[in-house]
Amino acid sequence: MKKLDIQEELKKNGMKSTKHRVAILDILIKKDQPISAENIFFEIQKMDVAINLSTVYRNLEALLEKGLVTKLSLSGDSRSVFEYNRMVHRHYLICLGCKKILAIEDCPIKGYEHQIEDETEYQIVGHKLDLYGYCPKCKKK
Amino acid sequence: MKKLDIQEELKKNGMKSTKHRVAILDILIKKDQPISAENIFFEIQKMDVAINLSTVYRNLEALLEKGLVTKLSLSGDSRSVFEYNRMVHRHYLICLGCKKILAIEDCPIKGYEHQIEDETEYQIVGHKLDLYGYCPKCKKK
DNA sequence: CATGCAAATACAAATCATTTGCATGATTAT
DNA sequence: ATAATCATGCAAATGATTTGTATTTGCATG
Numbered sequence: 001m002k003k004l005d006i007q008e009e010l011k012k013n014g015m016k017s018t019k020h021r022v023a024i025l026d027i028l029i030k031k032d033q034p035i036s037a038e039n040i041f042f043e044i045q046k047m048d049v050a051i052n053l054s055t056v057y058r059n060l061e062a063l064l065e066k067g068l069v070t071k072l073s074l075s076g077d078s079r080s081v082f083e084y085n086r087m088v089h090r091h092y093l094i095c096l097g098c099k100k101i102l103a104i105e106d107c108p109i110k111g112y113e114h115q116i117e118d119e120t121e122y123q124i125v126g127h128k129l130d131l132y133g134y135c136p137k138c139k140k141k
Numbered sequence: 142m143k144k145l146d147i148q149e150e151l152k153k154n155g156m157k158s159t160k161h162r163v164a165i166l167d168i169l170i171k172k173d174q175p176i177s178a179e180n181i182f183f184e185i186q187k188m189d190v191a192i193n194l195s196t197v198y199r200n201l202e203a204l205l206e207k208g209l210v211t212k213l214s215l216s217g218d219s220r221s222v223f224e225y226n227r228m229v230h231r232h233y234l235i236c237l238g239c240k241k242i243l244a245i246e247d248c249p250i251k252g253y254e255h256q257i258e259d260e261t262e263y264q265i266v267g268h269k270l271d272l273y274g275y276c277p278k279c280k281k282k
Numbered sequence: 283c284a285t286g287c288a289a290a291t292a293c294a295a296a297t298c299a300t301t302t303g304c305a306t307g308a309t310t311a312t
Numbered sequence: 313a314t315a316a317t318c319a320t321g322c323a324a325a326t327g328a329t330t331t332g333t334a335t336t337t338g339c340a341t342g
Contacts, residue, residue: 015289016288016289016290016337016338016339017338017339018289018290018291018337018338020290020291021290036328037328037329038328050292051291051292052291052292052293053329054291054292054293054294054329054330054331055290055291055292057328057329057330058290058291058330058331059290061330062290072216073214073216075213075214075269076214078299078300078327078328079327079328079329080328080329093257093261093263093265095263096266102261102263104257108249108250108253109249109270112249113272116234116245116272117274120234120243121276121277121280122234122236122243122272122274122275122276122277122280123274123275123280124234124272124273124274125237125273125274125275126272126273126274127270127271127272127273128216128269128270128271128273129250129268129269129270129271130268130269131254131257131263131265131267131268132265132266132267132268132269133258133263133264133265133266133267134263134264134266135262135263136262136263139262139263139264156318157308157309157310157317157318157319158309158310159308159309159318159319159320161319161320162319177299178299178300179299191321192320192321193320193321193322194300195300195301195302195320195321195322195323196319196320196321198299198300198301199301199302199319199320200319202301203319219298219299219328219329220298220299220300221299221300
């Protein structure tokens with residue numbers, strides 16, 4: 001997505017367009033995997049844009065509220081990771097060796113939610129499924 | 142489980158039996174739902190046993206290593222919760238209203254792990270599935 | 283293009299959950 | 313009982329995230 005499109009996207013959502021927001025979205029859109037606030041901070045600095053870590057957090061918070069990004073916390077890591085919200089239901093496959101995160105769009109839970117609704121009288125609004133294992137490279141060791 | 146059995150269980154796992162450890166396990170065994178370190182701390186104080194929060198953390202860590210308890214971090218909460226390890230594979234149903242956590246022993250993922258192994262060449266070692274929704278009480282509001 | 287207002291930013295300090303260092307106290311094998 | 317070992321309290325450190333506040337910026341308007 002081009003810089004102009006990102007600015008457009010921000011305004012469409014009632015947000016001011018700033019170089020920091022554009023940079024954050026740009027990074028998130030390009031990354032194929034979720035990334036932490038601190039890593040976003042580092043990436044932006046690599047682009048020779050000065051930014052403060054709290055600005056990263058505040059912007060992620062704002063983008064989150066507008067639904068432009070999603071936040072996820074994975075088992076065994078105390079920090080959250082963020083990704084551009086591609087509006088698809090996703091699950092994740094996390095490599096316990098190198099910590100790489102792979103997104104999976106396939107979802108095996110469809111009918112199960114209804115079954116649980118019937119069994120428990122709860123109203124289910126969503127679910128979170130993550131798989132843990134070892135990627136081909138880490139598997140060898 | 143009785144106090145004596147808990148002491149037995151601790152020794153069987155090569156741990157010294159202390160009043161704090163017994164109290165922690167006792168609380169965990171009685172609770173039907175996962176509980177945070179701080180809440181364990183409060184519960185122990187209610188039993189008129191003096192304890193420090195760092196002792197709770199250190200003991201949970203030790204019990205975790207011995208496999209006597211399990212730790213889980215749930216989406217949208219920055220603190221971890223713990224439960225007695227009943228040696229069953231479990232999923233959780235979290236009420237977004239009152240935050241109650243219900244354990245579900247049924248698991249719909251069985252075959253899916255193999256399918257993903259075939260598709261991705263990863264070696265899957267486990268998964269985490271949590272459902273989010275509203276319990277019968279909170280559903281009404 | 284100047285300008286004013288609301289929103290965004292930097293920076294430091296606060297917070298929250300969790301961990302650690304160290305001196306002291308309890309538990310267990312001998 | 314005694315020593316060796318491990319557990320504990322307390323305070324201070326840590327790491328991730330949030331917040332207060334003075335300053336700067338984006339952008340609608342004249």
